[in-house]
Amino acid sequence: QVRLVESGGGLVQPGGSLKLSCVTSGKMSTTNVMGWYRQAPGQQRELVAAISAGGETAKYSDSAKSRFTISRDNTKNTVYLHMNSLQVDDTGVYFCNSDVEPYSGHYYPRGSWGQGTQVTVSS
Numbered sequence: 001q002v003r004l005v006e007s008g009g010g011l012v013q014p015g016g017s018l019k020l021s022c023v024t025s026g027k028m029s030t031t032n033v034m035g036w037y038r039q040a041p042g043q044q045r046e047l048v049a050a051i052s053a054g055g056e057t058a059k060y061s062d063s064a065k066s067r068f069t070i071s072r073d074n075t076k077n078t079v080y081l082h083m084n085s086l087q088v089d090d091t092g093v094y095f096c097n098s099d100v101e102p103y104s105g106h107y108y109p110r111g112s113w114g115q116g117t118q119v120t121v122s123s
Helices: none
Strands: 004-007 010-012 018-024 034-039 046-051 058-060 068-073 078-083 092-097 100-103 106-109 117-121
Touching (some): 004 092, 018 034
């Protein structure tokens, strides 16, 4: 079973930036779409960004478009999420998933979850 460890979260002021990392144990599948999800307090986990197996294409939520960039390095078994121009609404626990299934415009997390990393945007 793939184990994932997220890191890079923290407290940042509005307008700031953070870079999240998700390292997978063992060899990261080069056939899986992977994704970052956010869970705000009292809310369901929702997709922030997903990236194709080879890293060529990415999908973003409307709120993440133009501010966030997802990338992956399969040689380092790592997926990244670069977040710029952070807003208070970006606050939450960020999780990565090892196997995301795109279907009919939605992205369903099917694989393992990490423990998450807390992002707090506050002045």
